[in-house]
Amino acid sequence: xxxxxxxxxxNVYYGDFLAVEDVNMVIEPKAITAFIGPSGCGKSTLxxxxxxxxxxxxxxxxxxxxxxxxxxxxxxxxDPVKVRRQVGMVFQRPNPFPTMSIKExxxxxxxxxxxxxxxxxxxxxxERALKxxxxxxxxxxxxDRPGSSLSGGQQQRLxxxxxxxxxxxxxxxxxxxxxxxxxxxxxxxxxxxxxxxKFTVVIVTHNxxxxxxxxxxxxxxxxxxxxxxxxxxxYDKTEKIFSNPSQQQTEDYVSGRFG
Amino acid sequence: xTTVSSALKxxxxxxxWFNPAAIIAAxxxxxxxxxxxxxxxxxxxxxxxxxxxxxxxxxxxxxxxxSRSVEGSRKATDRxxxxxxxxxxLIAVIxxxxxxxxxxxxxxxxxxxxxxxxxxxxxxxEGGGALHAIVGTLELTGIATLISVPIGLMTAIYLVEYGRGxxxxxxxxxxxxxxxxxxxxxxxxxxxxxxxxxxxxxAINGLAGxxxxxxxxxxxxxxxxxxxxKIVPNELREASYALGVPKWLTIVKVVLPTALAGIATGVIxxxxxxIGETAPLLLAAGxxxxxxxxxxxxxxxxxxxxxYTSYANQGVDAQAYIDRAWAGALTLMLIVMVxxxxxxxxxxxxxxxx
Numbered sequence: 001x002x003x004x005x006x007x008x009x010x011n012v013y014y015g016d017f018l019a020v021e022d023v024n025m026v027i028e029p030k031a032i033t034a035f036i037g038p039s040g041c042g043k044s045t046l047x048x049x050x051x052x053x054x055x056x057x058x059x060x061x062x063x064x065x066x067x068x069x070x071x072x073x074x075x076x077x078x079d080p081v082k083v084r085r086q087v088g089m090v091f092q093r094p095n096p097f098p099t100m101s102i103k104e105x106x107x108x109x110x111x112x113x114x115x116x117x118x119x120x121x122x123x124x125x126x127e128r129a130l131k132x133x134x135x136x137x138x139x140x141x142x143x144d145r146p147g148s149s150l151s152g153g154q155q156q157r158l159x160x161x162x163x164x165x166x167x168x169x170x171x172x173x174x175x176x177x178x179x180x181x182x183x184x185x186x187x188x189x190x191x192x193x194x195x196x197x198k199f200t201v202v203i204v205t206h207n208x209x210x211x212x213x214x215x216x217x218x219x220x221x222x223x224x225x226x227x228x229x230x231x232x233x234x235y236d237k238t239e240k241i242f243s244n245p246s247q248q249q250t251e252d253y254v255s256g257r258f259g
Numbered sequence: 260x261t262t263v264s265s266a267l268k269x270x271x272x273x274x275x276w277f278n279p280a281a282i283i284a285a286x287x288x289x290x291x292x293x294x295x296x297x298x299x300x301x302x303x304x305x306x307x308x309x310x311x312x313x314x315x316x317x318x319x320x321x322x323x324x325x326s327r328s329v330e331g332s333r334k335a336t337d338r339x340x341x342x343x344x345x346x347x348x349l350i351a352v353i354x355x356x357x358x359x360x361x362x363x364x365x366x367x368x369x370x371x372x373x374x375x376x377x378x379x380x381x382x383x384x385e386g387g388g389a390l391h392a393i394v395g396t397l398e399l400t401g402i403a404t405l406i407s408v409p410i411g412l413m414t415a416i417y418l419v420e421y422g423r424g425x426x427x428x429x430x431x432x433x434x435x436x437x438x439x440x441x442x443x444x445x446x447x448x449x450x451x452x453x454x455x456x457x458x459x460x461x462a463i464n465g466l467a468g469x470x471x472x473x474x475x476x477x478x479x480x481x482x483x484x485x486x487x488x489k490i491v492p493n494e495l496r497e498a499s500y501a502l503g504v505p506k507w508l509t510i511v512k513v514v515l516p517t518a519l520a521g522i523a524t525g526v527i528x529x530x531x532x533x534i535g536e537t538a539p540l541l542l543a544a545g546x547x548x549x550x551x552x553x554x555x556x557x558x559x560x561x562x563x564x565x566x567y568t569s570y571a572n573q574g575v576d577a578q579a580y581i582d583r584a585w586a587g588a589l590t591l592m593l594i595v596m597v598x599x600x601x602x603x604x605x606x607x608x609x610x611x612x613x
Contacts, residue, residue: 056500058423085503095494099516109502112512159498166502 002029002200003069003086003169005050010064012045012054019045021229023064025219032192032201034211034238037221037253042230043204044092046221047172050202051087052080068170085109088163092175094155096147096162103143105158106130109166125165133161134191153184160191170200178206189214208254212242220250270331281322282314289313315346359592366589369582374590379548379560384576389587391550392565396594398554399465399544399561400534403472408526410473411480418481419488420510437478445474446539453543465554468544468561472533479532483525487518520610527602531595537563562591 005027012020020042027033035043048054049062052073066073073083096105106126110117117125126143130136135157139150147158156176163171173192177185192214195201205211211218218241220234234241234250245251289310297306319342327335377388414434418427449471454462491514499509515522545558546568569584 051501053497053501056497081500081503081505083503084501089501091494091497091501093494095492095498097495097498097513097517099513108499109504112499112502112504112508114508162498162502 002198004029005170005200005202006065006067006070008065008067010046010049010062010066012042012049013061013063014045014057015059018229020049020221021231023232025232025235027200027202028217029200030196030198031216032196032203032214033217033219034215035202035204035219035221036206036208036211037230037233038223039206040226040230041221041223043221044174045230047174047202047204050170050172051089052083053089055080085166086168087170087172088166088168089172090156090159090163090174090176093179094152094159096150096155096158098146098148100147101144102139102147102150102158105147106161106165108162129161129165130158132164132195133157134187134194135161151184153180153187156180156184156188157191160188160195164195164199168199170202171195173201173203175204175206177210185210208242212238218242220245220247220253222249222253270329270334272330272334273326277325278322281318281325285318285321286310286314288317315342318342362585362588362592365582365585366587369586370589374583374586378550380550382548383574385579387579387583389560389562389565389583389590391547392560392562392587393590394550394552395465395544395559395561396534396563396591398552399469399472399540399559400530402466402469402554403476403533404526404530406469406473407476407480407529411477411529412484412522414477414481415484415488416510416515418485420506420514434478434481437474438482440475442471442475442536443538443542445471446542448474449539449543461556463543463545463558464556465544465551465559468540468559469554471539471543472536475536475539476529476533479529480526483529484518484522487521487525488514490521491517516609520606520608523605523609524602527598527605531598534595534598535563535591537567540564541567562587562594566591 007023007025007027010020010023011018012023023046035047037043045054049066054060054062062074064074068083068086072078096102097108100108103122103126104111106129107117107122110125127136127140130139135154138154139145139158142149147155150158156179160171160176176192177188180188189210192201192203196216203211203215215238218236218238219232220241221230222233223230234245234247236245240246241250242254245254251257290305292313293306293310297304319339322342323335323339326338373386374388374390375393376390377386378391379387379389380391414430418430421427422430449467450462452470453464453467495513495517496509499513500506504512540561541564544561544564546564547558547560551557551559566584566587569580569587573580
């Protein structure tokens with residue numbers, strides 16, 4: 001399953017502060033969409049609105065429409081918890097649950113929701129999710145060790161395994177490689193490319209090479225100054241953004257003239 | 260061979276033997292002075308306080324001056340502050356060591372089988388034991404824990420995970436106020452509560468004592484749990500939310516297990532804090548010489564009250580009563596020690612591994 005996401009005049013607030021202003025875009029299914037832009041431009045804020053994680057912060061709210069295959073996930077009668085079951089998320093810093101083993105971490109999406117499953121189903125799911133995250137070979141002999149015993153890159157892949165184990169439609173990655181070394185980064189990038197066969201993948205990154213290497217579509221965000229809202233400046237095919245952008249700001253940013 | 264430029268070169272330093280030598284010399288001189296001064300008065304022994312103080316001043320001054328002339332002012336200040344801090348530490352430790360030593364030395368005399376198998380019923384003079392008090396203390400503290408841990412835990416969860424605005428601020432304020440309640444007031448509260456509800460016949464019993472202890476214990480549990488919940492990284496909560504786990508399940512299955520080791524330690528510290536309370540129990544649980552296993556009726560003895568009454572109401576063979584008081588104090592200290600050991604084991608077992 002893979003879903004298409006429509007953002008329509010989306011305004012994102014922290015209390016009274018408008019953090020991201022008037023975003024209109026369509027995120028395609030079975031593709032990788034990259035969000036790039038300078039720090040503080042609202043990329044991370046925007047990606048967190050896609051699974052309603054934004055509102056976890058007190059006072060944070062969203063205006064406008066966000067449709068997932070036509071369904072408005074901000075409609076009044078939508079349960080944010082159910083949205084999050086369809087939209088998995090990988091965070092900037094690897095955050096496996098420290099009290100759980102590797103296997104329990106992979107199954108946490110089910111176990112934490114009190115869903116019972118037979119041992120054989122659990123074993124099968126663990127193997128499938130870990131293989132999906134390219135981690136199976138490295139950890140198959142130590143599934144009962146704590147998740148925090150892995151290296152940073154392995155922990156991040158464990159978090160991806162945890163996210164795909166619940167079989168979501170969309171995977172969000174908020175700077176998933178910014179805390180990792182180049183080898184682990186390459187592993188995650190390869191994985192992201194594999195994931196787009198099945199999921200809609202959205203990735204926030206500060207690394208423009210990364211965006212140009214793996215993404216199909218790229219959205220460039222910018223702010224006019226501190227305290228001003230972030231805006232979507234340009235959204236197009238990745239080749240176009242990096243070779244021949246239509247906006248001067250985008251050109252300046254991708255060529256490294258600022259930011 | 261590399262040469263170190265003058266800017267980076269370390270200043271010359273005092274030899275390593277200087278420090279121990281200075282300590283021995285300073286306290287030796289102080290002792291000699293004290294002995295000389297006391298020579299006219301053969302009655303007086305060595306004045307430890309004067310020797311300690313004189314030696315400390317001598318050591319600090321000589322070290323500072325010597326170090327300043329050889330090593331420069333930075334290292335001299337370092338040595339002086341080290342001396343001050345170490346002395347402050349020693350002063351803080353002296354009462355602890357002295358107290359433990361006194362309790363052990365005096366308490367061992369009666370720490371026998373009788374002490375743990377007999378009550379004080381019909382005992383006059385020697386013999387007898389504190390079984391009734393030990394049972395009472397364990398029952399009362401146990402009940403107090405059963406009352407205060409759920410209340411404290413849930414209050415802390417409310418404050419950290421849900422509390423916003425006025426109500427949360429009010430709860431925090433009243434928890435702070437409760438922390439400062441004098442223990443006798445807690446005892447009076449429990450006593451009056453039971454007096455009003457059950458009448459004079461049911462006012463003084465084990466449960467009333469447990470309630471008074473719970474009043475004292477709850478704020479400590481709230482505070483400890485709150486601190487532990489606050490240090491659970493927010494990333495773990497977010498990771499759980501992002502998996503579509505509702506907030507209450509996130510708290511029960513992610514936040515609490517992560518903080519469990521710290522919470523367990525906090526609870527044990529809270530128990531250790533109330534187990535030695537005397538004043539509220541004198542009022543609410545009363546005192547008795549007989550066994551009473553039932554906390555719901557009749558007076559119940561506890562160890563602190565046992566120690567107090569043994570000392571305050573000495574009988575014919577006064578020494579027997581005083582010995583029992585010391586043995587009671589030692590037993591209480593041992594129980595607290597076991598609890599602390601338990602807390603360490605629990606935090607070792609439950610703390611996140613990795």
